[in-house]
Amino acid sequence: MIKPYVLIGRQRTLILALGCSALLTGCASDSPSAQYAVAQSQVDAAVGAGGTEFAAIEMRAAQDKLKQAAIAMHGADNSEARRLAEQAEWDARVAERKAQAAKAVKAASDAQRGAQDVLGEAMRSAR
Template sequence: MELTTMKTRIAKPSSFNMRGLKLAALALGSSLVLAGCAGKPPTEQYAVTQSAVNSAVSAGGTEFAAVEMKAAQDKFKKAEIAMHDKKYEDARILAEQAEWDARVAERKAQAAKAQKAVQDARQGVQEVREEGMRAAE
Protein backbone atom coordinates (compact mmCIF):
# COMPACT_ATOMS: atom_id res chain seq x y z
CA MET A 1 0.00 0.00 0.00
CA GLU A 2 1.35 3.28 -1.01
CA LEU A 3 0.94 6.45 0.92
CA THR A 4 0.30 9.54 -1.04
CA THR A 5 0.06 12.96 0.30
CA MET A 6 -2.72 15.20 -0.78
CA LYS A 7 -2.03 18.70 -1.70
CA THR A 8 -4.66 21.05 -0.35
CA ARG A 9 -5.12 24.68 -0.95
CA ILE A 10 -5.35 26.92 1.99
CA ALA A 11 -7.04 30.27 1.56
CA LYS A 12 -5.21 33.29 2.66
CA PRO A 13 -6.11 33.79 6.29
CA SER A 14 -6.27 37.53 6.08
CA SER A 15 -8.84 37.70 3.24
CA PHE A 16 -11.00 34.98 4.77
CA ASN A 17 -11.03 36.61 8.20
CA MET A 18 -11.65 40.05 6.76
CA ARG A 19 -14.65 38.84 4.72
CA GLY A 20 -16.16 37.08 7.73
CA LEU A 21 -15.56 40.13 9.86
CA LYS A 22 -17.33 42.35 7.33
CA LEU A 23 -20.31 40.02 7.18
CA ALA A 24 -20.53 39.86 10.96
CA ALA A 25 -20.36 43.65 11.20
CA LEU A 26 -23.06 44.01 8.55
CA ALA A 27 -25.33 41.54 10.33
CA LEU A 28 -24.79 43.22 13.68
CA GLY A 29 -25.39 46.68 12.25
CA SER A 30 -28.57 45.58 10.49
CA SER A 31 -29.95 43.97 13.61
CA LEU A 32 -29.21 47.10 15.65
CA VAL A 33 -30.97 49.30 13.10
CA LEU A 34 -33.99 47.02 13.05
CA ALA A 35 -34.07 46.78 16.81
CA GLY A 36 -33.82 50.56 17.05
CA CYS A 37 -36.81 51.04 14.77
CA ALA A 38 -38.91 48.39 16.47
CA GLY A 39 -37.99 49.48 19.97
CA LYS A 40 -38.95 53.14 19.79
CA PRO A 41 -42.19 54.02 21.60
CA PRO A 42 -44.65 55.98 19.42
CA THR A 43 -44.88 58.85 21.89
CA GLU A 44 -45.62 61.49 19.25
CA GLN A 45 -48.49 59.48 17.75
CA TYR A 46 -49.75 58.76 21.26
CA ALA A 47 -49.86 62.50 22.06
CA VAL A 48 -51.61 63.32 18.78
CA THR A 49 -54.20 60.63 19.46
CA GLN A 50 -54.80 61.81 23.00
CA SER A 51 -55.35 65.33 21.69
CA ALA A 52 -57.76 64.07 18.99
CA VAL A 53 -59.77 62.07 21.54
CA ASN A 54 -59.97 65.06 23.91
CA SER A 55 -61.01 67.33 21.05
CA ALA A 56 -63.73 64.90 19.99
CA VAL A 57 -65.07 64.74 23.55
CA SER A 58 -65.09 68.55 23.74
CA ALA A 59 -66.93 68.76 20.42
CA GLY A 60 -69.69 66.51 21.77
CA GLY A 61 -68.58 63.25 20.23
CA THR A 62 -69.95 61.20 23.11
CA GLU A 63 -73.41 62.68 22.52
CA PHE A 64 -73.55 62.97 18.73
CA ALA A 65 -71.21 60.16 17.58
CA ALA A 66 -71.31 57.63 20.39
CA VAL A 67 -70.23 54.61 18.29
CA GLU A 68 -67.16 56.30 16.83
CA MET A 69 -66.25 57.84 20.16
CA LYS A 70 -66.45 54.47 21.92
CA ALA A 71 -64.28 52.88 19.20
CA ALA A 72 -61.70 55.67 19.57
CA GLN A 73 -61.59 55.37 23.35
CA ASP A 74 -61.38 51.56 23.24
CA LYS A 75 -58.53 51.59 20.71
CA PHE A 76 -56.73 54.29 22.66
CA LYS A 77 -56.98 52.18 25.81
CA LYS A 78 -55.60 49.16 23.89
CA ALA A 79 -52.75 51.37 22.61
CA GLU A 80 -51.94 52.31 26.22
CA ILE A 81 -51.80 48.64 27.17
CA ALA A 82 -49.60 47.83 24.15
CA MET A 83 -47.25 50.70 25.10
CA HIS A 84 -47.04 49.35 28.63
CA ASP A 85 -46.25 45.87 27.26
CA LYS A 86 -43.58 47.41 24.97
CA LYS A 87 -45.45 46.27 21.84
CA TYR A 88 -44.68 49.54 20.14
CA GLU A 89 -45.76 48.65 16.60
CA ASP A 90 -49.17 47.48 17.86
CA ALA A 91 -49.42 50.60 20.00
CA ARG A 92 -48.67 52.84 17.01
CA ILE A 93 -51.26 51.14 14.80
CA LEU A 94 -53.94 51.25 17.50
CA ALA A 95 -53.16 54.90 18.27
CA GLU A 96 -53.49 55.82 14.58
CA GLN A 97 -56.82 54.01 14.34
CA ALA A 98 -58.04 55.69 17.52
CA GLU A 99 -56.98 59.07 16.16
CA TRP A 100 -59.02 58.62 13.00
CA ASP A 101 -62.04 57.30 14.89
CA ALA A 102 -61.84 60.36 17.15
CA ARG A 103 -61.59 62.68 14.15
CA VAL A 104 -64.68 61.06 12.59
CA ALA A 105 -66.53 61.44 15.90
CA GLU A 106 -65.54 65.10 16.11
CA ARG A 107 -66.69 65.82 12.54
CA LYS A 108 -69.98 64.01 13.10
CA ALA A 109 -70.56 65.98 16.28
CA GLN A 110 -69.80 69.25 14.49
CA ALA A 111 -72.15 68.32 11.65
CA ALA A 112 -74.93 67.35 14.07
CA LYS A 113 -74.52 70.63 15.96
CA ALA A 114 -74.59 72.60 12.72
CA GLN A 115 -77.72 70.77 11.58
CA LYS A 116 -79.37 71.49 14.93
CA ALA A 117 -78.43 75.17 14.61
CA VAL A 118 -80.00 75.29 11.12
CA GLN A 119 -83.11 73.60 12.46
CA ASP A 120 -83.31 76.10 15.35
CA ALA A 121 -82.85 79.00 12.91
CA ARG A 122 -85.67 77.70 10.69
CA GLN A 123 -87.87 77.34 13.76
CA GLY A 124 -87.06 80.94 14.71
CA VAL A 125 -87.86 82.20 11.21
CA GLN A 126 -91.16 80.31 11.25
CA GLU A 127 -92.09 81.85 14.61
CA VAL A 128 -91.26 85.35 13.34
CA ARG A 129 -93.42 84.76 10.24
CA GLU A 130 -96.33 83.57 12.36
CA GLU A 131 -95.97 86.61 14.62
CA GLY A 132 -95.89 88.87 11.59
CA MET A 133 -99.06 87.25 10.21
CA ARG A 134 -100.87 87.72 13.54
CA ALA A 135 -99.78 91.35 13.76
CA ALA A 136 -101.01 92.00 10.20
CA GLU A 137 -104.52 90.75 11.02
Protein backbone atom coordinates in the same frame (compact mmCIF):
# COMPACT_ATOMS: atom_id res chain seq x y z
CA MET B 1 -14.75 82.22 -6.16
CA ILE B 2 -15.31 79.51 -3.55
CA LYS B 3 -12.15 77.77 -2.47
CA PRO B 4 -12.14 73.95 -2.87
CA TYR B 5 -11.50 73.25 0.81
CA VAL B 6 -14.54 75.39 1.77
CA LEU B 7 -16.73 73.35 -0.59
CA ILE B 8 -15.47 70.09 0.89
CA GLY B 9 -16.18 71.40 4.40
CA ARG B 10 -19.72 72.31 3.39
CA GLN B 11 -20.26 68.88 1.89
CA ARG B 12 -19.08 67.25 5.10
CA THR B 13 -21.39 69.46 7.12
CA LEU B 14 -24.32 68.63 4.85
CA ILE B 15 -23.60 64.90 5.03
CA LEU B 16 -23.25 65.09 8.81
CA ALA B 17 -26.54 67.01 9.11
CA LEU B 18 -28.38 64.54 6.89
CA GLY B 19 -26.97 61.62 8.84
CA CYS B 20 -28.01 63.10 12.16
CA SER B 21 -31.51 63.89 10.93
CA ALA B 22 -31.89 60.35 9.58
CA LEU B 23 -30.72 58.95 12.91
CA LEU B 24 -33.11 61.16 14.87
CA THR B 25 -36.00 60.29 12.57
CA GLY B 26 -35.27 56.61 13.06
CA CYS B 27 -35.20 56.97 16.83
CA ALA B 28 -38.36 59.04 16.89
CA SER B 29 -40.27 56.52 14.82
CA ASP B 30 -39.52 53.70 17.28
CA SER B 31 -41.54 55.28 20.07
CA PRO B 32 -45.33 55.45 19.67
CA SER B 33 -45.64 57.99 22.48
CA ALA B 34 -45.89 60.96 20.11
CA GLN B 35 -48.70 59.32 18.15
CA TYR B 36 -50.37 58.36 21.42
CA ALA B 37 -50.26 62.00 22.55
CA VAL B 38 -51.81 63.14 19.26
CA ALA B 39 -54.54 60.52 19.59
CA GLN B 40 -55.24 61.51 23.21
CA SER B 41 -55.49 65.15 22.19
CA GLN B 42 -57.90 64.28 19.38
CA VAL B 43 -60.05 62.16 21.69
CA ASP B 44 -60.20 65.09 24.12
CA ALA B 45 -61.20 67.43 21.27
CA ALA B 46 -63.92 65.03 20.16
CA VAL B 47 -65.29 64.80 23.70
CA GLY B 48 -65.27 68.60 23.90
CA ALA B 49 -67.14 68.81 20.60
CA GLY B 50 -69.89 66.57 21.94
CA GLY B 51 -68.72 63.31 20.43
CA THR B 52 -69.99 61.24 23.36
CA GLU B 53 -73.49 62.59 22.77
CA PHE B 54 -73.64 62.76 18.97
CA ALA B 55 -71.19 60.00 17.91
CA ALA B 56 -71.18 57.54 20.77
CA ILE B 57 -70.08 54.52 18.69
CA GLU B 58 -67.06 56.30 17.20
CA MET B 59 -66.08 57.77 20.57
CA ARG B 60 -66.26 54.38 22.23
CA ALA B 61 -64.08 52.88 19.47
CA ALA B 62 -61.53 55.70 19.80
CA GLN B 63 -61.36 55.39 23.58
CA ASP B 64 -61.07 51.59 23.43
CA LYS B 65 -58.26 51.73 20.86
CA LEU B 66 -56.47 54.37 22.90
CA LYS B 67 -56.59 52.08 25.95
CA GLN B 68 -55.34 49.16 23.86
CA ALA B 69 -52.51 51.37 22.55
CA ALA B 70 -51.48 52.18 26.11
CA ILE B 71 -51.44 48.49 26.98
CA ALA B 72 -49.35 47.74 23.87
CA MET B 73 -46.90 50.53 24.78
CA HIS B 74 -46.43 49.10 28.26
CA GLY B 75 -45.86 45.71 26.66
CA ALA B 76 -43.20 47.25 24.38
CA ASP B 77 -45.17 46.36 21.23
CA ASN B 78 -44.41 49.69 19.57
CA SER B 79 -45.76 48.94 16.11
CA GLU B 80 -49.09 47.71 17.50
CA ALA B 81 -49.28 50.68 19.88
CA ARG B 82 -48.63 53.12 17.04
CA ARG B 83 -51.22 51.42 14.81
CA LEU B 84 -53.87 51.50 17.53
CA ALA B 85 -53.08 55.13 18.40
CA GLU B 86 -53.45 56.12 14.74
CA GLN B 87 -56.79 54.32 14.54
CA ALA B 88 -57.93 55.97 17.76
CA GLU B 89 -56.98 59.37 16.35
CA TRP B 90 -59.03 58.82 13.19
CA ASP B 91 -62.00 57.39 15.05
CA ALA B 92 -61.94 60.48 17.26
CA ARG B 93 -61.72 62.73 14.20
CA VAL B 94 -64.81 61.04 12.76
CA ALA B 95 -66.63 61.43 16.08
CA GLU B 96 -65.71 65.11 16.25
CA ARG B 97 -66.92 65.76 12.69
CA LYS B 98 -70.17 63.87 13.30
CA ALA B 99 -70.78 65.88 16.46
CA GLN B 100 -70.09 69.13 14.64
CA ALA B 101 -72.43 68.10 11.81
CA ALA B 102 -75.19 67.12 14.24
CA LYS B 103 -74.85 70.44 16.06
CA ALA B 104 -74.99 72.31 12.73
CA VAL B 105 -78.15 70.45 11.71
CA LYS B 106 -79.72 71.22 15.09
CA ALA B 107 -78.74 74.89 14.82
CA ALA B 108 -80.19 75.09 11.30
CA SER B 109 -83.40 73.46 12.48
CA ASP B 110 -83.65 75.87 15.40
CA ALA B 111 -83.01 78.82 13.11
CA GLN B 112 -85.68 77.63 10.68
CA ARG B 113 -88.15 77.18 13.53
CA GLY B 114 -87.29 80.68 14.77
CA ALA B 115 -87.79 82.15 11.31
CA GLN B 116 -91.18 80.43 11.04
CA ASP B 117 -92.16 81.82 14.43
CA VAL B 118 -91.17 85.34 13.36
CA LEU B 119 -93.06 84.95 10.08
CA GLY B 120 -96.14 83.69 11.93
CA GLU B 121 -95.94 86.64 14.32
CA ALA B 122 -95.60 89.07 11.42
CA MET B 123 -98.61 87.53 9.71
CA ARG B 124 -100.70 87.88 12.88
CA SER B 125 -99.57 91.51 13.32
CA ALA B 126 -100.47 92.34 9.72
CA ARG B 127 -104.12 91.30 10.19
